[in-house]
Amino acid sequence: MNQLFALAVTVPLAAAAAICALRPFFDRRRWLLDLAAIVTAGSVVVMLALIMARVAGGDQVYWFAGFRPARGVAIGIDFEAGSLSAGLATLGAVLVTASMTFSRRYFERVATYYHALMLIFLAGMTGFCLTGDIFDLFVWFELMGVAAYALTAYRPEERGPLQGALNFAITNSIGAYLSLSGIALVYGGSGALNMAQIGAWTTRHPGSRLVVVAFLLILAGLLVKAAIVPFHFWLADAHAVAPTPVCVLFSGVMVELGLYGIARVYWSMFAGALGHQYGLSRLLLVLGAVTAVVGALYCFRERHIKRLLAFSTISHSGILLAAIGRFAPLGLTGAAVYIIGHALVKAALFLCTGIVLHRLGTVDEVRLHGQGRRLRATGLVYAVAALGLADLPPLTTFLAEGWSDEAGPGWAVAIFLACVIVTGAAVLRVGLGVFYGVGDPPGEDPQQAREAAEETGETVTGRHHTPLSMIIPAAVLAGAAIAIGCLGFAGLGAAVEAAAVRFQDQGAYIATVLHGARIAHPVAPFPAAEASASGASVATGVAVAAGSVAVALLTLYRRRLRLPGLYRRRPRRLARPWPRAAMILEGFQSGVINDYVAWLVLGLACLGGLIALIVH
Amino acid sequence: MQIFPFIVVVWIVGIGLYGIVTSRHLVHQIMCLIVVQSSTYVLLLAVGYLTGGAAPYFSDIPTRTRAVDPVVQALALTDVVVEAAVTALLLSFAIQAHKRFGTLDPQELASLRG
Numbered sequence: 001m002n003q004l005f006a007l008a009v010t011v012p013l014a015a016a017a018a019i020c021a022l023r024p025f026f027d028r029r030r031w032l033l034d035l036a037a038i039v040t041a042g043s044v045v046v047m048l049a050l051i052m053a054r055v056a057g058g059d060q061v062y063w064f065a066g067f068r069p070a071r072g073v074a075i076g077i078d079f080e081a082g083s084l085s086a087g088l089a090t091l092g093a094v095l096v097t098a099s100m101t102f103s104r105r106y107f108e109r110v111a112t113y114y115h116a117l118m119l120i121f122l123a124g125m126t127g128f129c130l131t132g133d134i135f136d137l138f139v140w141f142e143l144m145g146v147a148a149y150a151l152t153a154y155r156p157e158e159r160g161p162l163q164g165a166l167n168f169a170i171t172n173s174i175g176a177y178l179s180l181s182g183i184a185l186v187y188g189g190s191g192a193l194n195m196a197q198i199g200a201w202t203t204r205h206p207g208s209r210l211v212v213v214a215f216l217l218i219l220a221g222l223l224v225k226a227a228i229v230p231f232h233f234w235l236a237d238a239h240a241v242a243p244t245p246v247c248v249l250f251s252g253v254m255v256e257l258g259l260y261g262i263a264r265v266y267w268s269m270f271a272g273a274l275g276h277q278y279g280l281s282r283l284l285l286v287l288g289a290v291t292a293v294v295g296a297l298y299c300f301r302e303r304h305i306k307r308l309l310a311f312s313t314i315s316h317s318g319i320l321l322a323a324i325g326r327f328a329p330l331g332l333t334g335a336a337v338y339i340i341g342h343a344l345v346k347a348a349l350f351l352c353t354g355i356v357l358h359r360l361g362t363v364d365e366v367r368l369h370g371q372g373r374r375l376r377a378t379g380l381v382y383a384v385a386a387l388g389l390a391d392l393p394p395l396t397t398f399l400a401e402g403w404s405d406e407a408g409p410g411w412a413v414a415i416f417l418a419c420v421i422v423t424g425a426a427v428l429r430v431g432l433g434v435f436y437g438v439g440d441p442p443g444e445d446p447q448q449a450r451e452a453a454e455e456t457g458e459t460v461t462g463r464h465h466t467p468l469s470m471i472i473p474a475a476v477l478a479g480a481a482i483a484i485g486c487l488g489f490a491g492l493g494a495a496v497e498a499a500a501v502r503f504q505d506q507g508a509y510i511a512t513v514l515h516g517a518r519i520a521h522p523v524a525p526f527p528a529a530e531a532s533a534s535g536a537s538v539a540t541g542v543a544v545a546a547g548s549v550a551v552a553l554l555t556l557y558r559r560r561l562r563l564p565g566l567y568r569r570r571p572r573r574l575a576r577p578w579p580r581a582a583m584i585l586e587g588f589q590s591g592v593i594n595d596y597v598a599w600l601v602l603g604l605a606c607l608g609g610l611i612a613l614i615v616h
Numbered sequence: 617m618q619i620f621p622f623i624v625v626v627w628i629v630g631i632g633l634y635g636i637v638t639s640r641h642l643v644h645q646i647m648c649l650i651v652v653q654s655s656t657y658v659l660l661l662a663v664g665y666l667t668g669g670a671a672p673y674f675s676d677i678p679t680r681t682r683a684v685d686p687v688v689q690a691l692a693l694t695d696v697v698v699e700a701a702v703t704a705l706l707l708s709f710a711i712q713a714h715k716r717f718g719t720l721d722p723q724e725l726a727s728l729r730g
Contacts, residue, residue, distance in 0.1 A: 135691060142698045149705055153712075162713050163725050166706065170636065170649055173702055180656045180695065181625070184688075188663035193687070591726035593645065597636045 004054075005062035005079045008047045008089070009127045015040040016119040023112045034104045037115040041097040041122060048090040048126065055081045058520045059502065059512050061132065072514050074194035080132035080513055083499035084336055088260055089129035091340060092253040095347050096122045098473040099245035102351055105467040106245060106358060114154065121147040121249065128257055132513055134183050134269070135193045137261065138176065141225070145172050148254065152242040164241035167593050171234040171600060172224055178604070179221025186214040186269070195268040196513035199506055203272030211273045212615050218265055220604050225258030227314050228321055229291040230603040233589060233596040236298070239310030244354030247306060251313040251350060252343040259317065259339075263324050263332065263503070271506045279614035284325025289412055291318025292419040298589065300426045300555075305353050305363040308430065309346065312389065312423040316342050319416050323400075332500040333493065334400045341396025344481040345388035349427065351474035352382040355466050356434065365430050370437030377471050379435030385478045386431045390424025390548035391541040394485035395478075398541030399493065417544060424548030429555050439556025621662030628655035642710040642720040646703060653699050657692050664688030 019026060019036065026033040054060060059082040063069075067076025096118060103110070124144030131137050149172075153165035187193055189210045190201035202211050220231075227235040235255070239247050266274075274280065295315030302308040316338070323335040355378045357363050360371050372379055388395030432438040484492065502508060502519075511517040554561065628651060635648030664685030670677055672686035714720050 135694075139694060139698070142702070146698075146701050146705060149702075153709055162709055162716075163722075166642070166709050166713075166722070166725075169702065169706055169709070170645070173649060174633070174636075174652060176698075177653050177656055181629075181659055184656065184659045184663050184691070187687075187691075191685075593722050594637050594639065597633060601633050601637070 002060075002062055004047050004051055005060075005081065005130065006064065008044055008051065008130070009123045011047070012040055012044055012119040012123040012126070016116040016123070019112055019116045019119070026112050030110075033112060033115055034100070037119060038097060038100045038104075040119055041093060041100050044122060044126065045090060045093040045097055048086055048093055051081050052083065052086040052090055055083055055086055058518055059509070061513050061516070068516070069194075069197075069514050072197070072200065074192065074197045074514065077136060078132040078194065078513060079130040080196075080509070081130055082503055083496075084332075084503050085129045085260075085264070087336070087499075088253070088256070088339065089126045091343055092125040092129070092249070092257075093122060095249055095252045095343060095477075096125075098347060098351070098477055099248045101473045102248075102354065102470050103243075103245045104469045106354060106470060107243075114151075117147045117151050118246075118249075121151065125253060125257060129260065132195050132268075133193050134186070134195050134198060134265070137195075137265075138180050138183055141179070141221075141261070142176055144254070144257070145169075145176065148172075148238075148246075148250065151246045152238050154243050154246070160241040163591065164237040164239075167591070167596060168234045168238040170593050171231070171596050174597065174600060175221040175224030175231070177221075178217045178224075182214040182217030182219075182221070185210055185217070189214070194513065195265070196510045199269045199272060200510050200514065202269060203506070206273045206275070207615075208273070211270065212611065215266075215270050215274065216608050216611050219262060220607060222258045222261040222265070223287075223607075224600065225255070226262065226321065227255050227258070227291075227317050228287055229294050229314075229318070230599040232291065232294070232314050232317075233599060235314055236307055236310045236589065237591060239313070240304060240307040244306070244350055244357065247309070248347045248350045251309060252347045255313055255317050256320065256339045256343065259320050259324060259335070262321075263335075267504050267506055268509050271504070274615065277614060280611070281325050281327050283610055283614060285322045285409075285412055288318040288320070288322030288325060289415050291315070291321065292416055293318075296419040296422040296426075299423045302426070303365040305356070305365055305368075305430055306350070308365070308426055309349055309353065312427060313346065315419050315423050316346075319419065322412065322416070327504075329497055329500045329504060332504060333497040336400075336496050336500060337488075337492070338397060338400035340484060341388065341400060341481055344477045344484070345385040345395060345397065348381060348385035348474045348478040348481070349389070351470070351477070352378050352385065355470050355474070358470065359464075359466060365433060368434045369439070369441060370433070372435040373437055375435060375466065377475070378466060379431070381471070381474045381478050382431045382435060383428075385474075385481070386424070386427040387545055387548075388478065388481050389420075389427050390545045391420055392545035393538045393541040394488070395481045396485040396488070397481075398537060398544075399485060399488040417540075420544055421547040421551060424544065425551035425555065428548055428552040432552060433556055438553070440559045618662075618667075621658060621665075625655045625659045625662065628652070628658060640721050640723065642713060642722060642725075643707070645722065646706045646710060649706070650699065650703060653695070656695055660688045660692045660695070 015036065019033065059080060062079040063076045064078070065076060069075060100115070100118060103114070107114070121144055124140050124147060127140035128137065128144060131140060149165050149169040152168055153161045155161050186198055189205070189208070190198045192198050192201060202208070205211060224231040239250055242250060292315045295311050295313070295318060299308055299311035299315060302311060320335050320338055323331045323338065325331070353363055355375065356368065356372060359375060360368060362368060384395070388397055391398045508519045512519055632648050632652030632655065635651060636645055639645040639648060664687065666682060666684045669682045669684040672683040674681075710720060713725060717725065719725060
């Protein structure tokens, strides 16, 4: 029965290998290929759900080949599953299943390696969530990365995908090598690769400079994955050009996995040595706030819908980093629930965008204005998901907003709420304009239109019907967001909070892994009222959603109201009405890898300096 | 642990990143990425090295002999495998870029888009 842990990663890997090996056979039987991939992904969902059910009472450890630790020294390699790690892995598998179902009709012709890469990506995500070994964390990270780079460049005959994939691969590889350097250093100090054993060692050496440097390097690598400013540039380039079903995974879980990695590494390895330092928490809060603002600004001024959604992911990633950086159970609870809610609605939004591209042949908001009126079901799902992104109850996200802001200072709460309103407004603006024809009909600027026309070719366009296999996954994901949000009134918060407290308990983690202790989740650690859907959270959610709708309507009727033009242009050809600061912002997202790496180096230097200042 | 190997590691990372930032040629840029990665090999070896330690094969030496750490070679080997995969993929992108668009300059690739 314990073999489930191993099967959850070996099944998708074996299926991917089998699909590649049987390529000539599958080439002629497309339906069988799709079925095989969907069934594999679905079986991983089932396995991970079973693991989740089993660890509900307390974390479980699986030692590969039965090499158990002896006297506190780990000999083998382990998987450690708790409610949060298994839950995130399940979320990833659900999204893979949904996007494989969507791809069935989305791609007219598809090479077998698409399915194989998706399954390898799934295995990488699962392994990354469950592993208890720091070097394996790096290997799963890279496995996931390589599959993602290849999926981004799925159409290598076009310029956009190639360039996006190159930027993505080079920045993320540098991040991974920084992490690996940190891992090598901490191994040099502790002589261990098992995260629990390293945690035990660092706790005995608080204030060691080696520990601080190792933490910095590992953190930097994961921040690149999590698209935190100034490491975020790759994300929009990759998301704009990757096929839409792949974007679902990138935005829905891959970015969040970077954040999960930070939480996992911090609470298993460094919490005891670094302590819950106020300065470190503040640093993550500021990083998160800057990221949220930058993402929201770019998101608001974008007209390429996939890019717009990508920038909104950057903004939300900042909010999540700040929530995790509170180092408090309520912050982590908020982040966990936010990740679920965000993943479900963002995936639904991307799938709807895919349907728009499939039916109407473009994802340019201006050209699409009023064109989507016939897509009633898609428009409805899109609108529901967009309101979910703007925190409308009962879509899961409203629950989390209050919890993740709870412990924060007033200015941060104000910034984050404003960012949610702005990104929500941008997404709603697209929905209202495209599907319901609300707002002034757009005037066309030929130069901007050319700049926006970088999609095409990933699906056969101009279809007259939306296949059920495309609309149902989107509707199911949006429905799941509503269902889980309703659970918030029935004690979801308390359960997640218990899991969060357990996740943050380094002593319990070490005891579980190294000494085989069975430690139950703490029961109701806090007053239940604190972690349940309260009147205040519902009111905030409604207010934020109303604010988003208002801002969206304002921008839609901007010409009538004589407001300045909206969309960003490529660098060097800037419009007048926007202030100088906005123009400087434009230049950053240049698409040139050299600039991105320069920012990465600068960011690393600043981060290192700040952490050195804080810790000493 | 000696300090010298760590200076070498920082130097290699530095020149690798400098190369990536200043390069105007994709293949050159990918080679610089390999340079950055090769710093991790040096780091791993430096971490596992023991002055005067024997090779960790205990078939013909007493098991209590001081030996260098055998784990780091496994890590470095895995690292090499990862590098091979990433480099092969990146070079295939570069070949495609040259084939389709006739340029390997990252700035030209960026400015011609759209």
